[in-house]
Amino acid sequence: MPDSTLTVQLERSRSAPPLIDQLASQIRGAIEDGELPASARLPSTRALARQLGVSRTVTSEAYATLLAEGYLESRRGSGTFVVERAVAAPALDPRAESTSRWLQHPAAPADVDPPSDPRVPFRICEPDADSFPDSAWRTAARAAINEAVEEGYPPPEGDADLRQKIATFLLQERGLTVAPDELMVTSGTAQSLDLIARATLRPGDLVGFEDPGYRLARQIFTDRGGVIVPVPVDACGAVPEALMDRGGDAAPMVVYLTPSHQFPLGSALSFRRRQALLDWAGRRDVLVIEDDYDSEFRFDGPVLPPLRTSSSRESVVYLGTFSKSLSPRLRLGYVIAPAPLRETLLRLKVRSDQGTHWLSQRILARYLGGGGFTRHLRRMRRLYRRRRDVLVQSLGPLPAGASWSGLAAGLHATLLLPPELPADELAAAAEREGVVVASVADYQLSRPAQNGLVIGYGASPEDQIKAAGRVLRDVIETRSFR
Amino acid sequence: MPDSTLTVQLERSRSAPPLIDQLASQIRGAIEDGELPASARLPSTRALARQLGVSRTVTSEAYATLLAEGYLESRRGSGTFVVERAVAAPALDPRAESTSRWLQHPAAPADVDPPSDPRVPFRICEPDADSFPDSAWRTAARAAINEAVEEGYPPPEGDADLRQKIATFLLQERGLTVAPDELMVTSGTAQSLDLIARATLRPGDLVGFEDPGYRLARQIFTDRGGVIVPVPVDACGAVPEALMDRGGDAAPMVVYLTPSHQFPLGSALSFRRRQALLDWAGRRDVLVIEDDYDSEFRFDGPVLPPLRTSSSRESVVYLGTFSKSLSPRLRLGYVIAPAPLRETLLRLKVRSDQGTHWLSQRILARYLGGGGFTRHLRRMRRLYRRRRDVLVQSLGPLPAGASWSGLAAGLHATLLLPPELPADELAAAAEREGVVVASVADYQLSRPAQNGLVIGYGASPEDQIKAAGRVLRDVIETRSFR
Numbered sequence: 001m002p003d004s005t006l007t008v009q010l011e012r013s014r015s016a017p018p019l020i021d022q023l024a025s026q027i028r029g030a031i032e033d034g035e036l037p038a039s040a041r042l043p044s045t046r047a048l049a050r051q052l053g054v055s056r057t058v059t060s061e062a063y064a065t066l067l068a069e070g071y072l073e074s075r076r077g078s079g080t081f082v083v084e085r086a087v088a089a090p091a092l093d094p095r096a097e098s099t100s101r102w103l104q105h106p107a108a109p110a111d112v113d114p115p116s117d118p119r120v121p122f123r124i125c126e127p128d129a130d131s132f133p134d135s136a137w138r139t140a141a142r143a144a145i146n147e148a149v150e151e152g153y154p155p156p157e158g159d160a161d162l163r164q165k166i167a168t169f170l171l172q173e174r175g176l177t178v179a180p181d182e183l184m185v186t187s188g189t190a191q192s193l194d195l196i197a198r199a200t201l202r203p204g205d206l207v208g209f210e211d212p213g214y215r216l217a218r219q220i221f222t223d224r225g226g227v228i229v230p231v232p233v234d235a236c237g238a239v240p241e242a243l244m245d246r247g248g249d250a251a252p253m254v255v256y257l258t259p260s261h262q263f264p265l266g267s268a269l270s271f272r273r274r275q276a277l278l279d280w281a282g283r284r285d286v287l288v289i290e291d292d293y294d295s296e297f298r299f300d301g302p303v304l305p306p307l308r309t310s311s312s313r314e315s316v317v318y319l320g321t322f323s324k325s326l327s328p329r330l331r332l333g334y335v336i337a338p339a340p341l342r343e344t345l346l347r348l349k350v351r352s353d354q355g356t357h358w359l360s361q362r363i364l365a366r367y368l369g370g371g372g373f374t375r376h377l378r379r380m381r382r383l384y385r386r387r388r389d390v391l392v393q394s395l396g397p398l399p400a401g402a403s404w405s406g407l408a409a410g411l412h413a414t415l416l417l418p419p420e421l422p423a424d425e426l427a428a429a430a431e432r433e434g435v436v437v438a439s440v441a442d443y444q445l446s447r448p449a450q451n452g453l454v455i456g457y458g459a460s461p462e463d464q465i466k467a468a469g470r471v472l473r474d475v476i477e478t479r480s481f482r
Numbered sequence: 483m484p485d486s487t488l489t490v491q492l493e494r495s496r497s498a499p500p501l502i503d504q505l506a507s508q509i510r511g512a513i514e515d516g517e518l519p520a521s522a523r524l525p526s527t528r529a530l531a532r533q534l535g536v537s538r539t540v541t542s543e544a545y546a547t548l549l550a551e552g553y554l555e556s557r558r559g560s561g562t563f564v565v566e567r568a569v570a571a572p573a574l575d576p577r578a579e580s581t582s583r584w585l586q587h588p589a590a591p592a593d594v595d596p597p598s599d600p601r602v603p604f605r606i607c608e609p610d611a612d613s614f615p616d617s618a619w620r621t622a623a624r625a626a627i628n629e630a631v632e633e634g635y636p637p638p639e640g641d642a643d644l645r646q647k648i649a650t651f652l653l654q655e656r657g658l659t660v661a662p663d664e665l666m667v668t669s670g671t672a673q674s675l676d677l678i679a680r681a682t683l684r685p686g687d688l689v690g691f692e693d694p695g696y697r698l699a700r701q702i703f704t705d706r707g708g709v710i711v712p713v714p715v716d717a718c719g720a721v722p723e724a725l726m727d728r729g730g731d732a733a734p735m736v737v738y739l740t741p742s743h744q745f746p747l748g749s750a751l752s753f754r755r756r757q758a759l760l761d762w763a764g765r766r767d768v769l770v771i772e773d774d775y776d777s778e779f780r781f782d783g784p785v786l787p788p789l790r791t792s793s794s795r796e797s798v799v800y801l802g803t804f805s806k807s808l809s810p811r812l813r814l815g816y817v818i819a820p821a822p823l824r825e826t827l828l829r830l831k832v833r834s835d836q837g838t839h840w841l842s843q844r845i846l847a848r849y850l851g852g853g854g855f856t857r858h859l860r861r862m863r864r865l866y867r868r869r870r871d872v873l874v875q876s877l878g879p880l881p882a883g884a885s886w887s888g889l890a891a892g893l894h895a896t897l898l899l900p901p902e903l904p905a906d907e908l909a910a911a912a913e914r915e916g917v918v919v920a921s922v923a924d925y926q927l928s929r930p931a932q933n934g935l936v937i938g939y940g941a942s943p944e945d946q947i948k949a950a951g952r953v954l955r956d957v958i959e960t961r962s963f964r
Contacts, residue, residue, distance in 0.1 A: 100797075102682040102735050102769040103822050129633035138627050141841075145623040151611035151941065153810045187669060187835040194834055198705075200584040220833050253584050287584040315582075328635045329840035340585050343549070343556070351702050352676055353669040357839045358811035359623075459633065 006030065006043065008052060012447045013422065019054055023062040031071050031082050037104040042072065042080045051228065053446035121468040122437045124264070124412050124456035125293075127324050131383060133367075133376045137326075140366035147362060154355035156346045158185025158334070162361045165368035166334055170320070172374070173296065176306055178336050184345060185356050188333040189293060189321045193217050193256075195352065196317060196335070197224040199344040200254055200287060208255030208286070210238050212443035212450065214263045217256055217291070230446045231255070235405065237262050237269030240277045251284040260295035260304050264443050264454040265414050266406010268304050278307060281315050287341070288316045294324045296377050297458075298409040299385040314338050322364065324411060324458075325377060330360055384411060387457045387465055394469025399480045411458025414440065417451045426475055427453060435471045488512065488525065490534060494906055495930075500923065501536055501906065505544040513553050513564055524554065524562045535910040539924060603950040604919045606746070606894050606938035607775075609806050613865060615849075615858045619808075622848035629844060636837035638828045640667025640816070644843045647850035648816055652802070654856070655778065658788055660818050666827060667838050670815040671775060671803045675699050675738075677834065678799060678817070679706035681826040682736055682769060690737030690768070692720050694925035694932065696745045699738055699773070712928045713737070717887065719744050719751030722759045733766040742777035742786050746925050746936040747896050748888010750786055760789060763797050769823070770798045776806040778859050779940075780891040781867040796820050804846065806893060806940075807859060812842055866893060869939045869947055876951025881962045893940025896922065899933045908957055909935060917953045 008026050010019055017025075030036040043051065045059040052059070063080055066072045073083045157163070163180035170176040186192045193216075201207070203225030209218055211230030218228060229252050232239045238257055255277070259269035269277075281288045290307045298304075308318035321333035337345055349355065367373065388407060398404070401418025417423055423439040430437050441449035453472075457465050490508050492501055512518040525533065527541040534541070545562055548554040555565045639645070645662035652658040668674045675698075683689070685707030691700055693712030700710060711734050714721045720739055737759070741751035751759075763770045772789045780786075790800035803815040819827055831837065849855065870889060880886070883900025899905055905921040912919050923931035935954075939947055 099822070100769065100820075101767045103826070126634055129631055132631045134631070141627040142624065145620050145627070149611055149614040149616070149809050149811055152608055153805075154813065187839065190833060191835040216833065216836075223833055285583045287582070323635075327631050328836070329631055331636065331835060331837065331839040338582075340555075340581065344585070347546075351672060351698065351705060352834065353673040353813060354698075354810070355813065357669065357813040357842055359842050359845070360839055363841070 006036070006048065006051075010052060010054070010447060011424075012449070013424075019058045020061045020065070023052070023054075023058060024065045027062065027066055028071055034099065036082050037099065038082050038084045039104070040082045041078075042082070044079065047227070051445070053230070121435065121460040121464040122455050122457070123459055124438060124454055125324070126456065126459040127327065127380070127411065128383060128459055129327065130461075131380060132327055133372060136370055136372035136376070137363065137367055140370060141363045143366050144359060144362040150358075154358045154361075156184075156349040156355045157181075158183070158356055159358065159361040159365055162365035162368070163334075165365050166320070169368060169373065173377070174292075174303070174306055176308065176318075176336075177310065182336050182339070182342065184335045184337065184342055184349070185361060186333045186335055186349070187331045187353065187356050188323060188328070189291065189319055190216060190220065191352065192319045192321075192333050192335045193220045193289070193291075194224075195345045195348050196254070196287075196289060196337075196341075197221050197226060198348050199341060201226045205254075206250065206252035208243050208252040210257060210262060211445050212264055212440050213256070214258065214291070215443055218445075221254075221256070226253075228445060230444075232446075233262055233265050233267065233450075235265075235267050237267045237273055238277070240273050240280060244276070244280050251286055254287040254289055255281065256289045256291065257307070258291045258293060259307050260292055260298075261406060261408075261410045263291075263293065264406075264412065264438070264440060265450070265452075266408075266410060266412070268408070269307075274307060278312050278315070282312075286315070288312075289319065290316055291319045293319075293321055294410045296325045297381055297384050297411065299381060299388065300408045308336060317341060325373075325380070326364075330364070332356070332360055332364055384458055387460070387462060388413065390462045390465045391455060391457045391469055394466045395473050395476075399476060402476075405452070412454060412456040415453045415455060417453070419451060421451070421476060421479055423451050423453050426472075426479060429475045429479070430472055433471045433475065435468045435475075437472065488518070488530065492534060492536065494904060499929065500931075501540045502543045502547070505534070505536075505540060506547045509544065509548055510553055518564050520564055522564045523560075524564070526561065531913070535914075536906070537909055537913055537918065537920075537924075539920070603917065603942040603946040604937050604939070605941055606920060606936055607806070608810065608938065608941040609808070609862070609893065610865060610941055611809065612943075613862060614809055615854060618852055618854040618858070619845065619849055622852060623845045625848050626841060626844035632840070636840045636843075638666075638831040638837045639663075640665070640838055641840070641843040641847055644847035644850070645816075647847050648802070651850060651855065655859070656774075656785070656788055658790065658800075658818075659792065664818050664821070664824070666817045666819065666824055666831070667843060668815045668817055668831070669813045669835065669838050670805060670810070671773065671801055672698060672702065673834065674801045674803075674815050674817045675702045675771070675773075676706075677827045677830050678736070678769075678771060678819075678823075679703050679708060680830050681823060683708045687736075688732065688734035690725050690734040692739060692744060693927050694746055694922050695738070696740065696773070696775075697925055700927075703736075703738070708735075710927060714928075715744055715747050715749065717747075717749050719749045719755055720759070722755050722762060726758070726762050733768055736769040736771055737763065738771045738773065739789070740773045740775060741789050742774055742780075743888060743890075743892045745773075745775065746888075746894065746920075746922060747932070747934075748890075748892060748894070750890070751789075756789060760794050760797070764794075768797070770794075771801065772798055773801045775801075775803055776892045778807045779863055779866050779893065781863060781870065782890045790818060799823060807855075807862070808846075812846070814838070814842055814846055866940055869942070869944060870895065872944045872947045873937060873939045873951055876948045877955050877958075881958060884958075887934070894936060894938040897935045897937060899935070901933060903933070903958060903961055905933050905935050908954075908961060911957045911961070912954055915953045915957065917950045917957075919954065 010022050045056055045063055049056040049059045072080050074080050163183040166183055167178050167180045170178055197220055201224045205226055206229050207221045207226040208231050209228045210233050231242045292306055306318060308316040318336040322330050403416050405414040405416050407413050427437050427439045438454040440452040492504050527538055527545055531538040531541045554562050556562050645665040648665055649660050649662045652660055679702055683706045687708055688711050689703045689708040690713050691710045692715050713724045774788055788800060790798040800818040804812050885898050887896040887898050889895050909919050909921050920936040922934040922936060
């Protein structure tokens with residue numbers, strides 16, 4: 001295992017510098033910035049090549065350059081390392097000179113989305129805060145704060161009443177039959193994923209991961225030593241052949257999927273692929289992680305059944321969250337896990353935070369019991385559908401070769417673009433006009449990345465969407481006619 | 483009725499291995515030898531504890547170890563069984579054949595305290611739930627729930643207002659000058675420790691750790707690959723020479739200390755040792771982790787200053803919690819870390835749970851701002867001091883060679899015993915009379931363990947303490963005259 005996770009972003013356009021130079025320059029920068037500390041071990045050229053989706057020539061040549069320049073040293077039989085004192089005296093980073101031993105751990109580098117700017121109209125994966133059901137929530141909260149504070153630590157599996165209410169909700173809204181004792185409350189999906197990664201992965205274990213996919217999830221898996229196996233995604237969701245065609249010993253330990261509304265492309269996993277994936281996972285003893293982050297908001301067509309059903313219960317762990325349906329400030333989610341995995345997760349939960357904060361659980365249990373949640377979801381579906389329609393209308397007829405993906409559900413959609421309209425350039429042009437929009441490439445490991453823009457519409461009022469949509473349309477038209 | 487009768491012989495001398503390990507190892511052996519056949523049902527933890535004359539902690543933890551190792555399985559509602567094919571013919575790893583690949587991770591084994599039994603009078607480290615300041619808390623809560631829910635995820639560093647209030651509290655109560663921006667709110671001390679371990683430790687790194695000490699903390703460090711270096715504890719706290727006398731390259735990466743009120747012995751780290759430890763940590767570049775879990779409750783003598791002061795700020799990370807001063811159900815704590823460490827902790831916080839649940843932070847900020855907390859702490863100090871006095875009185879004059887440790891502060895005290903009164907046997911005898919009390923040996927790694935009983939008095943009403951104290955006194959007297 002390398003000591004450090006390298007964060008490298010390679011630009012693949014034909015006008016970009018050679019990949020070898022890009023890679024060498026970024027590693028050099030990481031060493032100078034202290035992101036790769038002295039003595040950190042680098043991944044092998046083979047592992048790095050796989051991780052970046054480049055040939056091994058690229059990684060070998062980049063390492064050779066840095067070895068020659070004295071940034072790296074090769075130690076026989078143990079790998080390639082950042083040399084001691086690679087950093088010149090007057091460093092940019094004030095820590096560089098005085099960095100304590102206990103600050104040299106590799107887990108630090110960040111690869112997560114930066115905090116979202118609340119002024120940005122197209123931010124992704126956030127619900128509309130103004131639509132929070134204040135009145136019903138406050139009624140529930142007033143009742144909950146009048147309950148006596150119970151003794152001791154909160155139970156690691158979560159409040160019994162809340163688990164009961166979630167089970168009822170899942171049956172009604174998702175057709176999922178689950179006993180409250182199969183459920184476990186967590187402090188949100190990041191924690192759910194962290195616990196699962198910690199329970200299942202040893203360093204070097206393979207993780208099948210949708211590519212493009214949810215970056216924070218990827219980071220959590222690699223933090224725990226997981227090695228990402230990218231699974232391509234198309235209009236029918238993740239492509240299972242990418243996993244099934246791998247050789248004998250190469251089955252991943254876990255596979256992370258967003259089958260109802262793939263993040264970020266928005267496609268739903270087709271029935272045939274569901275069956276193929278579950279069948280393969282059962283045969284190869286792979287744990288399927290189903291992140292059902294926003295399935296509450298399906299506008300067109302029937303809600304798809306979850307992968308986790310009674311027949312797949314032994315190989316699927318299901319994650320739900322209230323971050324999209326209520327608010328990410330709540331920090332409440334849940335996990336339905338195969339029984340033996342659940343036991344391990346509960347044990348690790350104690351070592352993570354002893355149990356989920358109690359008051360919000362009590363409020364949520366009362367709120368769900370009050371029956372207003374179904375109405376709230378219906379209202380939000382209408383609101384988000386309108387916002388989606390405004391987005392589509394404001395962009396108008398799409399240029400030839402462009403198409404929408406993931407319009408049927410969720411809080412964001414993806415605009416797939418033809419090669420002559422490069423998403424990164426459009427995004428940069430839009431940002432100059434004050435509209436921040438993400439590129440699919442930001443979420444993708446392998447190259448060439450899919451060419452598209454990821455457009456969140458859930459958190460923005462209609463007039464903002466309309467205005468920003470027009471800016472985007474102008475940017476696209478300007479480029480189309482160039 | 484269990485299917486099989488276990489034949490177990492436990493050795494109780496203080497030089498013997500921990501009872502948990504002895505028991506687990508003998509059951510493991512019985513399974514491997516076929517003495518306990520596949521599918522055999524084991525006695526309940528309660529029955530086995532009674533049969534062996536040990537505390538239920540011992541049997542529960544031994545079972546938990548074997549469950550995690552895959553020797554046993556738990557079937558809901560029917561008990562604990564030897565797994566089918568637990569004995570793999572040639573495999574070293576007995577789990578290999580019978581469990582899913584993704585259940586074979588080594589992180590599972592449990593070493594944490596079992597959920598505490600609310601009927602038990604002497605449970606440790608829990609505040610009095612009946613004294614929770616309901617009225618002032620509800621006033622704060624009513625105000626907080628009327629605030630609008632802010633957009634987006636909670637900030638990983640915590641609510642700005644709450645950090646300001648904590649800084650004011652620390653200055654007033656602990657004489658600690660800290661800027662709100664140096665503080666970080668966490669979901670309690672378990673998370674604080676987990677983040678610190680994750681930020682600083684690589685597998686194999688050494689962790690100086692008070693022995694006896696706080697088991698959950700030890701488990702969190704070993705989960706992250708830390709290797710424990712036991713630091714003996716006496717009436718003046720941790721013995722720094724145990725660390726300082728180690729050879730050249732053997733300085734630990736971090737040292738975990740409870741300097742104000744050592745857990746579980748209750749001693750305070752002497753001034754001379756504080757200076758020696760800080761001086762050594764600075765010289766050897768060791769991070770000192772100061773867990774100040776219950777310093778609010780000092781009854782006799784002045785409150786000791788924290789290790790974390792302005793002169794030690796670069797090598798001490800300070801942990802505080804509201805679990806003892808308000809309620810462990812809140813799941814709110816905080817960390818004051820050297821600036822570069824804090825940056826890493828914030829990054830890891832996002833990957834752990836995105837940020838601490840928002841509502842309780844808002845309530846706590848308002849509650850702390852209301853000024854009632856100081857009054858609450860004063861009231862609780864009086865209450866706990868009375869309970870401590872009742873405990874000491876109910877046990878009466880101690881037998882020769884016995885002495886109290888840690889009476890000056892906190893929610894528990896330790897009764898140190900002479901060799902002719904073995905703590906484990908007294909605890910087993912007390913449990914037969916319905917009084918559960920912990921042995922210092924349960925918290926200690928190295929052998930022989932210190933001979934003593936750890937007696938929590940914070941969570942129990944005076945009459946319970948009085949009754950249980952008398953039982954304990956009788957048990958001790960019976961044994962003394964035997």
